[in-house]
Amino acid sequence: MSGSDAAAVGIRTSPAAITIRDPAELTLDGNEAAARVAYALSDVIAIYPITPASPMGEFADTWAQGERTNRWGAIPRVIEMQSEGGAAGAVHGALLAGAQTTTFTASQGLLLMLPNLYKIAGELTPAVIHVAARSVATHALSIFGDHSDVMAVRQTGMAMLASASVQEAQDLALVAHAATLTTSVPFLHFFDGFRTSHEVAKITALNPSTIDAMIDDELVRAQRRRALDPNQPVLRGSAQNPDVFFQAREAANPFHMAVPKAVQRAMDTFEAQTGRRYNLFDYRGAPDAEHVMVLMGSGVGAAHDWLCAPHNKDRKVGVLTVRLYRPFATQAFVEALPSTVQSVAVLDRTKEPGSVGEPLYTDVVAALAEAWEGPPPLVIGGRYGLSSKEFTPPMVEAVFGELTRAKPRRHITVGITDDVTGLSVTVDPTWNEPETTLRALFYGLGSDGTVGANKNTVKIVGSHTDRYAQGYFVYDSKKSGSMTVSHLRFSPDPIESTYLVAAADFVACHRLPLLDRSDALERARPGATLLLNASHSADDLWRHLSTENQRMIQQKDLAVWVVDADAIAADVGLAGRTNTVLQACFFALTDLMETTEAVAAIKQSIQSTYGKRGAMIVDRNIAGVDQALDALCRVEVPAENILATHAAPRVPSIAPAFVQRVTASILEGKGNLLPVSALPVDGAFPTGTSKWEKRTIASEIPIWDPDICIDCGRCALVCPHAAIRMKVASERDLSGTIKSKPWKGPEGERMIIQVAPDDCTGCGVCVEICPAHSKTAVKHKSINMEPIGDHLDEERTNFDLFRMLPEADRTTLKLTSIKGSQLAQPLFEFSGACAGCGETPYLKLLSQLFGDRSVIANATGCSSIYGGNLPTTPWTTNDDGRGPAWANSLFEDNAEFGLGMRLAADSLENRARALLTRLAPSL
Ligand code: SF4
Ligand code: SF4
Incomplete structure (x- = not known):
């Protein structure tokens, strides 16, 4: 099809795309935006990875290895330390030795840095650390974003500057580096983990002359002159007594008091250079507003979107963005608020149990009490967005709804339904984004390149057109077969929408089963285009959709297109990598760019992405793109529903x-x-839930040929997912199509090898290890990978029958042999570990040998994620309800955590022994 067909298939057209290539613009994520500034202004960078800040360290490391120089023409020394505590220590040392030094971190990593942050601030050492703010683990670990980590820094003496977008992550990084030099107070520059750190957006780049204007090299030299130096020795870090410690702490007051003015001066200089205006507190809204929301971080984008909605045009409302959070500039805050304000809602992206209110709320209450002329406005506090919980314009509306009630509640929660303490506000989700914004959603698998292709698409549109582009990517936490959802926006206007796409103009499902497993169709707006990757022809596809999906497509009048991207990928020698094929189809079905121009841009990026991997890979990808458009077909949607199956619960x-x-x-x-x-x-949480999640992600599964099998049990031993199992059963218990073979045991016993087809990842490890070859058929083994479609129904039934067969009595098994151990029931099954994982077979074996009496202290890492990540977890129980009890503490203390469990078990055992000894005479 041609690009002009886009208009005919329901994609709205926005103002004509002008092809420009402005070197002053960049399309990148928040981590890269901040890291570019930090790298340019550092001599030493001490790093330790922690999600979602890790990419900043990785960028710095890569640039240093590529010999990129900083602003002073030197290659920064990037050193990876053994922990965040180590990184902070190295930063402290490098600073005192006179180097411009930075680090990047988040969450517990930031908390491990706290002791050094007190020192660095107490010694008035200019420095900036950049934080992708993330939840601190409490009842559970979460890698997602909120302010619970950075709020733990507010009392250290570090100044704190908050960025609300990718553009700001770049701009305010520079402001922080400039202001720390002028004030000698170290800065923590933070932005929201994932929502900003991982959002890809088109921004205006910094000009080197802006950095020159902002950074005073004389202050850099002054810092070097303050360094520990045997030519002019001083002593730092003394131990002080009650006589002087207090006064010495107070001696630093003028430096902290000078920070707000210095930051504003840096912001003013920045504006003079770039035209982009920032203030300590930025107010937007009606000049005579009566109701104002106060917040910081990425939530500001959603609040601004709400503010700009037509229905708010004449409302007396406004939004105040906090940029400099510490020191909290009371007077500047009060001056930023309209004098007409009657009530203020302060939103905190953190929870501080037991406090009067969350930190920003208490700051605002105190500031108004101290500095407001006359009776201060009413202030209410709200918690929102914990662990990257969505924060949307309708939620902003709900907060203003609370503010304008006759008696607003003092404390509320936003974005959840709190039916326990009744704090939540009720949200009407109705929301319409501007018609000029093209919104697209892509549902893919972690392994198929969907996210990479979409990041590339954002960059292509960002760099080849005058449109603003935004990409945000949501991953589920499975390591194998994980679903990814890419949320893309393209607009002629700057995009502030820091929330997921709810009503998409274009929805692509890069794997047909995801249509049933996801909300893809629910998020399609009426009249949207739906692109499906499926092996069915355009004529045949419809009957393969569930009744529910057919109905929704008809009701929403979706324009459906199909392409067999897997077949094209396999044909060009890139089996499973459907990314560039589907990327080409996206451009063909939208009017973002002329199709020929888009295809040329895709090929150009293929060259730069895969060039290092050789001409063959490049050629294969290009061949995939060339085939894509010819294979793209429109599906006729029948007016009437036709017979189809219902989607399984x-x-x-x-x-x-x-x-x-x-x-x-x-x-x-x-x-x-x-x-x-x-x-x-x-x-x-209850254990044993992974067995209820049937993911069906394998395209091929192992099929057993019992005639060749030698009963070795190796296939079951090595399976990373406990998806192929061995049992011995009495002949009379066998039924249906379940396959078996004679067993060298009591008369009538038979052995079964059975695959769990919906839980197999298709890794093929079991087939690789199988030692039994056919003597007649070349390459035929006792188990062989075969297309799942040919066997799914039968093997599903067989596995259900297999599960009903009694488990072996473990006391009769020879657990020291492979075969014997594999007859024991695994109490670790169907984990979401990577396909072919080399670690999980050991955990499975451990669960077979000791699972019914294990208490596990699990170190943080891969095993804590595939072992304990919701929604479903693999540690399970036997028929008696016994199985491993599992817990995870922190990254840095698992040995001690496990030791504590051991000590408790020993102590309780000793106590039981003592009690039994005492009772023995009477027993
Ligand atoms: S293919 Fe992999 S996941 Fe499937 S049964 Fe074999 S080893 Fe297990
Ligand atoms: S590895 Fe092969 S021979 Fe051994 S039990 Fe499994 S299927 Fe049979």
């Missing part, structure tokens, strides 16, 4: 009540709708 009705109520909702992508009362209060 996410979990079967026999699943436990908790799984039906809570786990199933999370699996359906409706976890956001679960009320507070649905969740365990202390983070304790």
Whole structure:
């Protein structure tokens, strides 16, 4: 099809795309935006990875290896330390030795740096650390974003500057580096983890002359002159006594008091250079506003979107953005508020149990009490967005709804349903984004390159057109077969929308089964275009969709297109890598760029992305793009529904009540709708839930040929997912199509090797290890990978029958042999570890040998993610309800955590022994 067909298929056209290439613009994510500034202004960079800040360190490391120089023509020394505490120590040392020094971190990593931050601030040492703010682990770990980590820094003496967007992550990074030099107060520059750190957006780049104007080299030299130096020795870090410690702390006051003015001066200089205006507190809205929201970080984007909605044009409302959070500039804050304000809602992206209110709320209350002329406005506090919980314009509306009630509640929560303490505000989700914004959603798998292709698409549109582009990527936490959802926006106007796409103009499902497993169709706006990657022809596709999906497509009048991207990828020698094929189809179905121009840009980026991997890879990708457009076909949507199957429920009705109520909702992508009362209060979840999540991600599964099998059990031993199993059963217990073979045991016993087809990842490790070859058929083994479509129904039934067969009595098994151990029931099954994982077979074996009496202290890392990540977890129980009890503490203390468990077990055992000894005479 041609690019001009786009208009005919329902994609709205926005103002004509002008092809420009402005070197002053960059399309990058928040981490890269901040890291570019930090790198340019550092001599030493001490790093330690922690999500979501890791890319900043990785960028710095890569640039140093590529011999990129900093502003002073030197290559910064980038050193990876053994922990965040180590990185902070190295930063402290490098600073005192006179180097411009930085680091990057988040969450617990930041907390490990706290002792050094007190020191660095106490010694009035200019420095900036950049933080992708993330939840601190409490009842559970979360890698997602909120301000609970940075709020732990507010009392250290560090100045704190908050960025709300990718553009600001760059701009305010520079302001922080400039202001620390003029004030000698170190800065923490932070932005929201994932929402800003990982959002890809088109921004205006910094001009080197801007950096020259902002950074005073004389101050850099002054810092070097303050360095520890044997030519002019001083002593730092003394131990002080009650007589002088207090006074010495107070001696630093003038430096902290000077920070707000210095920051504003740096912002003013920045504006003079770039035209982009920042203030300590930025107010937007009606000059005579009566109701104002105060917040900081990426939530500002959603609040501004709401503010700009037509229905707010004449409302007396406004939004105040906090940029300099510490020191909190009371007078500047009060002056930034309209004098007409009657009530203020302060939103905190953190929770501080037991306090009067969250930190920003208490700051605002105190500031108004101190500096407001006359009776201060009413202030209410709201918690929102914990762990990257969505914060949307309708939620902003709900907060203003609370503010304008006759008696607003003092404390509220936003974005959840709190049916326990009743704090939440009710949200009407109706929201219309500007018609000029093209919104696209892509549902893919972690392994198929969907996210990479979409990042590339954002960059192509950002650099080849005058449109603004934004990409945000949501991952589920499985390591194998994980679903990714790419949220893309393209607009002629700057994009501030810091929330997910709810009503897309274009939806692509890069793997057909995801249509049933996701909310792809729910998020399509009426009349949207739907692109499906499927092996079915355009004529045949319809009958392969579930009744529910057919109905939704008809009701929403979606324009459906199909392409067999897998076949094209396989044909060009890139089996499984469908990214560039589907990327070409996206451009063909939208009017973002002329198709020929887009295809040329894709090929150009293929060259730069894969060039290092050789001409063959480049040629294959280009061949895939060339085939894509010819294979793209429109599907006729019948007016009437035709016979189809119903979508299977996410979990079967026999699943436990908790799984039906809570786990199933999370699996359906409706976890956001679960009320507070649905969740365990202390983070304790039932085990054994992975068996209810049927993912069916393998394209091929192992099929057993019992005639060749030598009963070695190796296939079951090595399977990373416990998806192929061995059992011995009495002949009379066998039924249906389940396959078996004679067993060298009591008369009538038979051995079975059975695959769990919906849980297999298709890694093929079991087939590789199988030693039994056919003597007649070349390459035929006792198990062989075969297309899942040919076997799914039968093997599903067989696995159900297999599960019903009795488990072996472990006391009769020879657990020291492979075969014997594999007859024991695994109590670790169907994990979301990577396909072919080399670690999980050991955990499975451990669970077979000791699982019914294990208490596990799991170190943080891969195993804590595939072992303990919601929605479903693999540690499970036997028929007696016994199985491993599992817990994870922190990254840095697992040995001690496990030792504590051991000490407790020993202590309780000793006590039991003592009690038994005492009771023995009477027994
Ligand atoms: S293909 Fe991989 S996941 Fe599937 S049964 Fe074999 S080893 Fe297990
Ligand atoms: S590895 Fe092969 S021979 Fe051994 S039990 Fe499995 S299927 Fe049979």
